[in-house]
Amino acid sequence: MAPKRKAQAEQDETSVSSSKSDASSKKQPGLDSYPPSKVYRLIEPGPVLLVTTGSLADSTHNVMTIGFHMVMQHESPPLIGITLGPWDASFAALKKNRECVLAVPSVEMAGVVVDIGNCSADDANLTSKWERFGLDALPGARVKAPLVGGSDIISNIECVVEDTKMVSKYSMWVLRPVKAWINPDKKPGEGGKMFHHRGDGTFVVDGDILNLQDRMPASVPLQPENINNSMHRVFMKIDSSPVIAE
Numbered sequence: 001m002a003p004k005r006k007a008q009a010e011q012d013e014t015s016v017s018s019s020k021s022d023a024s025s026k027k028q029p030g031l032d033s034y035p036p037s038k039v040y041r042l043i044e045p046g047p048v049l050l051v052t053t054g055s056l057a058d059s060t061h062n063v064m065t066i067g068f069h070m071v072m073q074h075e076s077p078p079l080i081g082i083t084l085g086p087w088d089a090s091f092a093a094l095k096k097n098r099e100c101v102l103a104v105p106s107v108e109m110a111g112v113v114v115d116i117g118n119c120s121a122d123d124a125n126l127t128s129k130w131e132r133f134g135l136d137a138l139p140g141a142r143v144k145a146p147l148v149g150g151s152d153i154i155s156n157i158e159c160v161v162e163d164t165k166m167v168s169k170y171s172m173w174v175l176r177p178v179k180a181w182i183n184p185d186k187k188p189g190e191g192g193k194m195f196h197h198r199g200d201g202t203f204v205v206d207g208d209i210l211n212l213q214d215r216m217p218a219s220v221p222l223q224p225e226n227i228n229n230s231m232h233r234v235f236m237k238i239d240s241s242p243v244i245a246e
C-alpha cells in the first residue's frame, strides 16, 4: 500500500477507535473488523443491500432492502449515497437517529432479502421483521442500529448521516461509514457471492472475475496484492488480453 494511503487507512481506524475505543475494538461473532476507507470495494459492485435503522437497545430496530445506492467518495472521508424514501417506515428512524447499518447479503439470502423488501414495519400484522425472518441483530460498535448477523452476511457497514441536502428532493442520503465488518468466510470473490437487482424482480449473481488491473493502474489503489501488478504493467503491451481469475 502506498505510504499516504496506508497512513489514511490507519488514521481511519485510529480515529474510529479513539473516540469509542472499547466498543470499536470489541469482537463480533463471525465478523472481522474492516477499514472504512476500503468499504467502496464492498459497495461499488452494486449489490442488493439491507439497511438497518432504529436502536437495538430499545428494540426499535428495523431492517429493509435497497437496490439504489452508490459510492460517492473512496476516503477522506468515505461516502456512500442511498435512496431511501418517505414511503419506507425506516425513513423516520433514519431522520431521527441519523445512523444506519448497510449489510451486504450473500446470494444464499436472496429470497429472504426480497421478502424483507416487500413488507414494512408499518404493516399492521407485522411485529418484527427480525423475528419473522429469523435474523440475528448484533450490537454495532459505533451506531445504535444493529448489524445483521449470520453466516450468509458478507459484511456490515456502520454509517452516520453526513449530508441531507438531497433528501427532500431525491430521497438521497449521503452516508459516512464509521466502522465496517467483514465475514472472513464470505469475502467477495472468496466464497461470498453478492446479488444485484436488474430492476424487475430478477437478479444477477456474482460470477467470473475479470481482472483488468493492469489497464487501470492510476485508479487501482496500491494494495500489497497489487504492487507487483502495478510494476509489471510497465512491461505489458497495451492490447494485452484480460485475464479471467480462476
Ligand SMILES: Cc1cc2nc3c(=O)[nH]c(=O)nc-3n(C[C@H](O)[C@H](O)[C@H](O)COP(=O)(O)O)c2cc1C
Binding pocket: 048, 062, 063, 064, 065, 066, 067, 068, 069, 083, 084, 085, 087, 088, 089, 090, 091, 113, 114, 115, 116, 117, 118, 119, 120, 121, 122, 197
Ligand atoms: C430488491 C428490492 C430493492 C429495493 N430497493 C429500494 C430502494 O433502493 N430504496 C427504497 O426506498 N426502497 C427499496 N425497496 C423497497 C423497500 O425495501 C420497502 O419499501 C420496505 O417495505 C421498506 O421497509 P420499512 O417500511 O419497514 O422501512 C426495495 C425492495 C426490494 C425487494
